Amino acid sequence: MELKVGDIYKCPEGHSAKIVWISEDKKVVAVKCPQEHLSKVVKVVSHSEFALTYRNHPREERKIYAKNMVFLTEI
Numbered sequence: 732m733e734l735k736v737g738d739i740y741k742c743p744e745g746h747s748a749k750i751v752w753i754s755e756d757k758k759v760v761a762v763k764c765p766q767e768h769l770s771k772v773v774k775v776v777s778h779s780e781f782a783l784t785y786r787n788h789p790r791e792e793r794k795i796y797a798k799n800m801v802f803l804t805e806i
Contacts, residue, residue: 770797
């Protein structure tokens, strides 16, 4: 199966993605997925609680999602 830049290939999470780069030895491809993927989880201060001291602020996690993420995938 000969792959070219612009072909459709599966991203690691199973979505349809577009090939944007192929290595010279044809063993690794970079695919750009238009779906949202979890980028990172950050902790933010919760302002819904009453005021506490500086070090005792309750924290909550917020998930950050990114679109058009590029994955390197072995063929």
